[in-house]
Amino acid sequence: MLLGLSWAILAGSMVSLQNVFNSKVNEHVNSWSTTTLVLGLGFLASFLCGFAFEGMEFFQLHNMKPWYWLSGLVGIGVVICVTQGVKLLGPTFAISIVMAAQLLFALAWDSTGLLGLEKVPFTYNQLASILIIITGMIIFKIGGKRKTVS
Secondary structure, three states: OHHHHHHHHHHHHHHHHHHHHHHHHHHHOOHHHHHHHHHHHHHHHHHHHHHHHHHHHHHHHOOOOOOHHHHHHHHHHHHHHHHHHHHOHHHHHHHHHHHHHHHHHHHHHHHHHHHOOOOOOOOHHHHHHHHHHHHHHHHHHOOOOOOOOO
């Protein structure tokens, strides 16, 4: 469990860092150029690391359903939407909304067993937890609008 928590925390820190980098790149080029750069470099790095660590086994795609390949297309949407959200809302607020949306959709997919996931029973405690997070985001955003005394 501790290892899983460590990986999740590391992933969260890297996603936040990547979003900051993406928004900085997007200040100099358009969103499509940013997305191409991000996903192109990600492809190259993944390909080289995968081949280096797994050798020819890297090319063996055992029993993979063809529609799983669409995840790469979803990645395009992720980069475009997050980059635009960060540009329009700022990093903290945009990523907070992204995380809340992730939790809501994950709860929906888990509860319904969509996308081939094992169905997990829905509880109102789970929904309440997400609503508390959303309430915290609203408080965070409203609390940031205080006037400063000059």
